Amino acid sequence: MNSVIDITDLTVEQINSLIDTAEDIAANPEKYSSACKGKKLAAMFFEPSTRTRLSFEAAMMELGGNVLSVHSSATSSASKGESINDTAKVVSCYADIMAMRHPLEGAPAVAAVSASIPVINAGDGGHCHPTQTLTDLCTIRSEKGRLNGLTVGFCGDLKYGRTVHSLINALARYENIRVVLISPDELKIPDYVKEGPLAGMEYSETDDLVKALPHLDVLYMTRVQQERFADREQYERLKDVYILTPEKLNMAKSDTIVLHPLPRVNEISVGVDKDERACYFKQVKWGKYMRMALILHLLFGNHDGADILEGAVPVDGVCKNPRCITHTEQELPLYVKKGRCVWCDEEI
Ligand code: NCD
Numbered sequence: 001m002n003s004v005i006d007i008t009d010l011t012v013e014q015i016n017s018l019i020d021t022a023e024d025i026a027a028n029p030e031k032y033s034s035a036c037k038g039k040k041l042a043a044m045f046f047e048p049s050t051r052t053r054l055s056f057e058a059a060m061m062e063l064g065g066n067v068l069s070v071h072s073s074a075t076s077s078a079s080k081g082e083s084i085n086d087t088a089k090v091v092s093c094y095a096d097i098m099a100m101r102h103p104l105e106g107a108p109a110v111a112a113v114s115a116s117i118p119v120i121n122a123g124d125g126g127h128c129h130p131t132q133t134l135t136d137l138c139t140i141r142s143e144k145g146r147l148n149g150l151t152v153g154f155c156g157d158l159k160y161g162r163t164v165h166s167l168i169n170a171l172a173r174y175e176n177i178r179v180v181l182i183s184p185d186e187l188k189i190p191d192y193v194k195e196g197p198l199a200g201m202e203y204s205e206t207d208d209l210v211k212a213l214p215h216l217d218v219l220y221m222t223r224v225q226q227e228r229f230a231d232r233e234q235y236e237r238l239k240d241v242y243i244l245t246p247e248k249l250n251m252a253k254s255d256t257i258v259l260h261p262l263p264r265v266n267e268i269s270v271g272v273d274k275d276e277r278a279c280y281f282k283q284v285k286w287g288k289y290m291r292m293a294l295i296l297h298l299l300f301g302n303h304d305g306a307d308i309l310e311g312a313v314p315v316d317g318v319c320k321n322p323r324c325i326t327h328t329e330q331e332l333p334l335y336v337k338k339g340r341c342v343w344c345d346e347e348i
Helices: 012-027 051-062 084-092 107-112 130-146 160-171 191-195 210-213 230-240 270-272 280-300
Strands: 040-045 064-070 099-104 119-124 150-155 177-182 202-206 219-220 258-260 314-315 336-337
Touching: 040 084, 051 064, 051 099, 051 119, 051 130, 051 160, 051 280, 084 099, 084 107, 099 107, 099 280, 107 119, 119 130, 119 230, 130 160, 130 258, 130 280, 160 177, 160 191, 160 270, 177 210, 202 219, 230 270, 258 270, 258 280
Parallel strands: 040 064, 040 099, 099 119, 150 177, 150 219, 177 202, 219 258
Antiparallel strands: 314 336
């Protein structure tokens, strides 16, 4: 499979080399300006996006390629009931590579199985977001000079925050990483992350941001994911649970960096922006260069990722995760690998 659906579809060596390429692109953009001449990226966004879609589009344009875009389910054949399987086959006839964001967990994986072009997961429900992780890793390496020996605090909505799940999954493969999970009880990290990547890592859980701050090299703030709450009242109760202010940031080390995948709602007060430890706008810039590096890798680098269905067994019924793609996709079997749904990772 030449797609990137999960961050583990890339080896650590490949990730490190993508960061090298992103840095080279940033330093020598003209060297890459016609690398994708004659190639087309299909940006298939079935869920709102500003940064991710625009950064994919800007990335392809700066590589000299062209872009075809779907901006919402409402303006595509998804609104007529077209399956992901059919959409993926159709788009494969028009484009050379596809980036897909979808509210249902596992949709880009289903597309990758049907498409004949590389598929990049640009965020599937509350599940994962591997290109944000590449962006985060690139920013951390550029600011801290390393991806090993770091204490990384994740704060906010660790339950639905897909960027958190993917970044932990990536950091699990680096050396001496300690993770501090900062969230209220209701927004704790899902079991599949705990039993998966976190099981082999040193980690602790707390609900106290101020107490955790002095120990962190990286603070990864997240937005409470309003759109994924079934219970509106619960969202209202939790939405302002953490707000990073300049006063709180005074508790952190002088070289701690603050990241956020953005959009920010009000979990970081604007006053923090002028602190040199606030790196979330630098992170946006790296997002474009990392996506350029990834497009080059998938189109020209002989990427050979794992086959999604290898070793998976089809079982009757649909996944018990209500946000899983098995609930809407016609005739899509629920495949199980190592006791989990292959599309969304839910325990079966
Ligand atoms: C994130 C996402 O879409 O998961 N945003 C992004 O891609 N930069 C984070 C979020 O929406 O909170």
